Amino acid sequence: MKPPPFDYYAPTSVEEALDLLAQHGDDAKPLAGGQSLVAAMKMRLAQPGTLVDLSGIAELRGIRREGDNVVIGAKMCLSDVVHVPAIVSFAVTAGILLITIVASVVPRKAESRAVDV
Secondary structure, three states: OOOOOOEEEOOOOHHHHHHHHHHHHHHEEEEOOOHHHHHHHHOOOOOOOEEEEOOOOHHHOOEEEEOOEEEEOOOOOHHHHOOOHHHHHHHHHHOHHHHHHHHHHHHHHHHOOOOOO
16 A cells, blocks of 8 residues: 655755754654654555655764764664774673664564564
């Protein structure tokens, strides 16, 4: 099944994305990875009138240092982050990597299977 018609925007800055989301209100949904939202739209479980695609916003990618903090962009994939030795070392030491993998993979596996309760 195809999703119902919707308006599509591809902003190039966080400010532009926030303006679009505010302008279209509850009818707008941000599109980040899209796997869950697009699947729900195809089944007509979600019917946003507007999609704001975040994939073209460079500010949401990359890893940078700001003072004493390391900032990992919201659009960074786990597969990109695991190639940064300092982050991997910290994550393994703190046990965060395993928690992140479980938190990322288990819900996706659960979403992909129908379960009768």
